[in-house]
Amino acid sequence: MIRIGAIVLNTADPERAGAFWSHALGYDRATNPDFLVPQHSGASRFHLDRTDRTHLDLWTDSKAEQRAEVERLISLGATRVDWDYPEDADFIVLADPTGNLFCVIDIGAPN
Template identity: 55%
Template structure:
């Protein structure tokens, strides 16, 4: 497989309060300089990104040794996903898709 579940983006009302809770609940550490990005102490596994404005969604990370962003996007579309209208920054390294049920997720290179 060329994508993996890299992060769960969780919409929260207070990043500091949520980071304190989730880091203790999961045994995760905050990324240096960014308390909103939590991950395992050894850096493996799925990260938790806390966000006060973005909706809860999954981030799928492309394994660059196996594939590239557009190849994976096309593979997921062939499986039933669809592109979502989105305003991307000029240096975007992600594509926003929706699964067949309409659940939004990101594919990130």
């Protein structure tokens, strides 16, 4: 089942944004300080990033599920985005009907 796994927030100051959002949402700083993780299960994590656009990361549990969800989202009006993918990419970049980018990530893929 597809779900919002992370919200990627573009920020010029991840430390300052992290301090604010961790207190505002009751999230903890992860080992990597650019990640904020929820104190309770079921909530999405926050990824603070200086260079990436603000976007959603939608998680799936397998490659097959990822393919099925990408096709389902395309049938709903999403489009594939021409992207320079690394060789071991676990994500597929799509755009919603108004051009907002988002990623569909296979979190079951080996890292």
